[in-house]
Amino acid sequence: MTTLRLVLGDQLSLDLSSLRDMDRARDTVLMCEVADETTYVPHHKKKIAFILAAMRHFAQELRAGDVAVDYISLDDPGNSGSFAGELARAVQRHRPERIVVTEPGEWRVRADMEGWSAALGIPVEIRDDTRFFCSRARFARWTEGRRSLRMEFFYREMRREHGTLLDAEGEPAGGAWNFDRDNRKPLPAAAQPPERVAFPPDATTRAVLDLVAARFATHFGDLLPFGFAVTRADAERACAHFMRVCLPHFGDHQDAMKTGAPFLWHAVISPYLNVGLLDPRTVVRAAEAEYAAGRAPINAVEGFVRQILGWREFVRGIYWHRMPGYASTNALGATRSLPGFYWTGDTRMNCLAQVVGETRANAYAHHIQRLMVTGNFALLAGIAPAEVEAWYLAVYADAFDWVELPNTHGMVLFADGGYLASKPYAASGKYIDRMSDYCDGCAYDPARSDGESACPLNYLYWNFLMENESRLAGNPRMAMPYRTLAGFASERRARLRADATRFLEALS
Ligand code: DLZ
Ligand code: SF4
Secondary structure (H helix, E strand, C coil): CCEECCCCCCCCCCCCCCHHCCCCCCCEEEEEEECCHHHHCCHHHHHHHHHHHHHHHHHHHHHHHCCCCCEEEECCCCCCCCHHHHHHHHHHCHHHEEEEEEEECCCHHHHHCCCCHHHHCCCEEEECCCCEEEEHHHHHHHHHCCCCCCEEECCHHHHHHHCCEEEECCCCCHHCCCCHHHHCCCCCCCCCCCCCCCCCCCCCHHHHHHHHHCCCCCCCCCCCCCCCCCCCCHHHHHHHHHHHHHHHHCCCCCCCECCCCCCCCCCHHHHHHHHHCCCCHHHHHHHHHHCCCCCCCHHHHHHHHHHHHHHHHHHHHHHHHHHHHHHCCCCCCCCCCCCHHHHHHCCCHHHHHHHHHHHHCCCCCCCCEEEEEEEEHHHCCCCCCCHCCCCHHHHHCCCCCCHHHHHHHHHHEEECCCCCCCCCCCHHHHHHHHHHHHHHHHHCCCCCCCCCCHHHHHHHHHHHHCCCCHHCCCHHHHHHHHHHHHHHCCCHHHHHHHHHHHHHHCCC
């Protein structure tokens, strides 16, 4: 049977389910750069360049393995701009008997896909995406009979199921499932994070950079310098560098932030994992091997494994389990527009200016910057979830809906009312002062809670607690801050409220 196999921009894996049982003599792989995908949110220029360059290199890799690839570039004169349109054109060219595709990472595309068979008049087989530890069916089984879903329990089950970081007795290596308490050390001023490997663009990538510069000039972000890996071999080099140089120190300062050090000891492999250049199973095995060889401590390796085998799989499970309704909940009733400084970085709050600036330069920010700086502000200021989510989806090279939405909607904004996280990650400026050097260069004072010179995050924090008292005060994990708030005299409450109102009204 002649088969047309569609491969999407985040499916760049040789063991992809849609490439199984390929008949090299008859089948064709279709890959297409389409305007729908490059513009449905105003993606960062570097993100578009990364994905298109990785797609073109993947097509080369397939062709080198004698696979026929029909590749439609964005500047192809007949390009229809959509997956469905390109499939219709490709069906005319190749006259396949069926289409095979791996399920996409986004509900929007999945819903579109369901209509393709009827529209094209041939069978469309949608296969499971097998590049995850936990299938959608396995996750559904895990949720059965549970009133709340907690990552920690899911993660332990995954550790056992996949024999990861277990000792000879089958118990967690190092004597505990979780070493988070060791992973919150502030950064000593003299700490020197390592240099990161960058990959100079080859001719294929340079052509993509020219295309992106010409077509997406108005999109957010700096296109150059461009140093992402865009081939499997280079992504593996970046990963090996992380394992050797960064992983031993990754745990200790996982939550630290430092001006001018956007990557610290973080892996920065999420873009490669999420487009399929790296396989999560290989990456987890490699980290385990570093622990077994005594080259990396348990707090670092466990912290890393929890991100990949725990969080990443958990949020994907939640996404498919709860969509499409999940995206439209707004448990805290947040309706404010996203302030312009998320795009310009033009704010006197130094923490936000630094993180937006690094995001613009790199299409990357590390976890704690996303959660506790841009995320925390959006939570405290009551920004509408959909606007925050569109921003995160646009600006980060690793952002695809299945991973971005639950992280932002559930963990950052608590918009699901506590389905994914047991409490909102709300913090005052004191947290940022403890975990970063941002406050040293700030116009505001993190030690002051009210008045013109006070750190806005301080009064916004107390204002957030007051605004959401009826929703959050009963949460046992919020008991401590609400006890503190209860000790505030009514004049103090009124002052904090007035400062917050003044600040929020001036936001634009
Ligand atoms: C994100 C993205 C972009 C920017 N461009 C393309 C593209 O031109 N062609 C393509 O196949 N995929 C692209 N993608 C990734 C898709 O948006 C992604 O496959 C869906 O979000 C489903 O996960
Ligand atoms: Fe951010 Fe407040 Fe520190 Fe300024 S003082 S950097 S606004 S936390």
